[in-house]
Amino acid sequence: MSSINYSEKIPNNVNLSEDRTLQRALESWQPDFINWWDDMGPEGSTDASVYLRTAVSVDPQGWAQFGHVKMRDYRWGIFLNPGEANRKIHFGDHMGENVWNDVPGEYRANLRRIIVTQGDTEPASVEQQRHLGLTAPSMYDLRNLFQINVEEGRHLWAMVYLLHKHFGRDGREEADALLQRRSGQEDNPRILQAFNEQTPDWLSFFMFTYFTDRDGKFQLCALAESAFDPLARTTKFMLTEEAHHMFVGESGISRIIQRTCQKMNELRTDDVKKLREAGVIDLPTLQRYLNFHFSVTIDLFGADESSNAATFYSTGLKGRYEEGKRTDDHQLRGQIYKLLSVQNGQLVEKEVPMLNALNEVPRDDYIKDSIAGVDRWNKVIEKAGIPFRLRAPHKAFHRNIGALAGLKVSPEGRVLSEGEWKANVDHWLPSGSDRAFVASLMGRCVEPGKFANWIAPPAMGINRQPMDFEYVRFN
Ligand SMILES: [Fe+2]
């Protein structure tokens, strides 16, 4: 059983004390991490005690222990799901062989790159979200933000452990660099573009945790299939935490919709100006934020055709989403996949070898998964008797990566001229005045049980606590 040893400086279930060199290396990285947290972690949170969930073991009973903690003292640790005896590689060229507990020399560079890219997103999101606490719409929401922040910090630990344990000196250098890059900084930015965008307000935050943390889920699911067993085991445990992040996003948007619909019915209007004057976020603005976050996030899956993606799969480094549940041959040679390309200014389907489309396959899986939540948001609008419906934009809308990059396409999927795009873009993506309006609503509302005017209270408290529970104690 994999209980976590809390008496050690770094809580872990990987017998860290048996590997003194590794332990020392991680213990010397730890103060740098705390310095990074002090500099780039949530602003104004130093003295607050927060009702946080901390993992004390990786089994279902033990990974959710609740109590008030100062975030700086949060027990960031290294937790791997228990190994499966005799686990076999279940896809790619090595299918049927034993999984690896060490990094095979020939895959070292690619594995390191995969781990560094994943690891880089974790501190990046903490940096993107660091000012949000100052404008939290409630104490409940503030607590959820902080919970996500400490867990993203723990995800960084998870990747740094792998770098230190399995990649020697260059692994240690990469671990240091993860604390040096900064989201949005020009001379040393984070690796992926979506993680250099700002998260300036809570509507963006909820969209980000719904859409972009869901990209995280898909990446982690692909890595949880890996032939490199320590990576598979660590990402499996990260996924339990990721579920909460997406919940925060989905329920946050849902509560905004609920409040807006309530106002619409109260005032008997869908007039944007009147609704904005009443201090709620109109549904067309929500749609534009949705369009933005959806399109920026699907870019994260990378180019539609990718020989790297083929290599990562064939060599067993990264599987497909739910690889184990699929019934094909798990090697995919000779199979084809359809993706979109542009011909004479029109979108057309194009057949490519499936192996080269292994960025597009998870992008399409992701789209299905995220649309399910949009449908759930629409149920809230429907229940309020309002004829408006939110929609995920077309896959080719507002893309910046791959064959569709830069193409002007409407949310319905119609290819446009530059002029048509310019004339309509403010209906489709948040404009400067949308962002200014949303910003104008943001103000700190953190008395227990109170909620900002633009968002409804949640259906239930965290860990079944009452609505006016003191989730955050400001000391
Ligand atoms: Fe994460």
Ligand SMILES: [Fe+2]
């Ligand atoms: Fe996350």
